[in-house]
Amino acid sequence: MYEQERIDHQTIVEVAEKTEVLNVHSVETFGTYDGPGIRYVLFLQGCPFKCLYCANPDTMSFDGGKNYPIDQIVKESVNMKSYFINGGGVTVSGGEPCCQAKQLIKLFKELKARGIHTALDTNGHVMNKYVEELLEYTDLVLLDIKHINSSMHEIVTGRGNEKSLAFADYLRKHNKPFWLRYVLVPGLTDKPEHLHQLGQYFQDYESIEQLEIQPYHQLGVHKWELLGMEYPLVGTPENNPGQLLNAKSIFDQYFKKVVIN
Numbered sequence: 001m002y003e004q005e006r007i008d009h010q011t012i013v014e015v016a017e018k019t020e021v022l023n024v025h026s027v028e029t030f031g032t033y034d035g036p037g038i039r040y041v042l043f044l045q046g047c048p049f050k051c052l053y054c055a056n057p058d059t060m061s062f063d064g065g066k067n068y069p070i071d072q073i074v075k076e077s078v079n080m081k082s083y084f085i086n087g088g089g090v091t092v093s094g095g096e097p098c099c100q101a102k103q104l105i106k107l108f109k110e111l112k113a114r115g116i117h118t119a120l121d122t123n124g125h126v127m128n129k130y131v132e133e134l135l136e137y138t139d140l141v142l143l144d145i146k147h148i149n150s151s152m153h154e155i156v157t158g159r160g161n162e163k164s165l166a167f168a169d170y171l172r173k174h175n176k177p178f179w180l181r182y183v184l185v186p187g188l189t190d191k192p193e194h195l196h197q198l199g200q201y202f203q204d205y206e207s208i209e210q211l212e213i214q215p216y217h218q219l220g221v222h223k224w225e226l227l228g229m230e231y232p233l234v235g236t237p238e239n240n241p242g243q244l245l246n247a248k249s250i251f252d253q254y255f256k257k258v259v260i261n
């Protein structure tokens with residue numbers, strides 16, 4: 001089993017205090033999975049979670065990545081603006097983007113000033129004054145909830161889900177539109193009772209626009225191998241269409257819109 005590397009609170013604070021540049025793992029132009037429309041997607045380096053199924057395990061470490069000046073990202077985004085009609089824009093993902101919230105404030109402010117839609121794809125584990133300010137310039141949050149049961153969440157990610165649920169509560173209290181994202185892993189996160197629990201927990205959250213089911217896939221396995229890490233979910237099959245539709249039919253009972261990504 002993969003040894004969970006613990007990132008302590010101090011590391012998160014230190015990362016948050018760095019300024020001017022973003023530590024970027026990779027950039028995807030013309031992304032279509034991380035928010036509405038066509039998107040310029042920035043994957044940031046570093047994540048406090050260690051998900052068993054992480055498709056980008058090379059983003060987990062706070063070391064590595066490339067320093068990108070904010071101005072360069074703004075310029076590249078503006079160059080893509082004609083593709084952002086139909087609701088597209090810029091998404092920051094990870095890793096965990098909220099670890100670099102201080103730097104992202106500047107980016108999102110600049111994008112908003114240029115009329116570009118901003119989305120934040122987060123696991124909700126980090127909340128501080130920078131994240132609060134960042135959310136003021138965020139049009140849409142994509143909140144990944146890894147499991148509704150905190151003990152199971154800790155098995156999946158290495159940490160409990162209390163902070164992520166508190167993040168969702170913050171979004172609700174501030175009427176911030178968000179999408180819930182849920183990875184459906186056979187045998188790990190797909191038990192009907194847990195899907196019902198998640199639905200019951202969030203059913204009164206008015207600002208949830210939709211729930212996205214993200215099918216489990218093994219596209220990142222080779223990355224684990226390249227990093228010399230043992231992939232923890234060897235032998236876990238990908239979802240069959242029936243499993244996805246079953247999950248959708250459960251979530252349909254609680255959310256106004258459910259999509260399979």
Ligand code: SF4
Binds near residue numbers: 047048056059094123
């Ligand atoms: S939260 Fe995302 S980036 Fe972080 S370990 Fe989990 S899947 Fe990977």
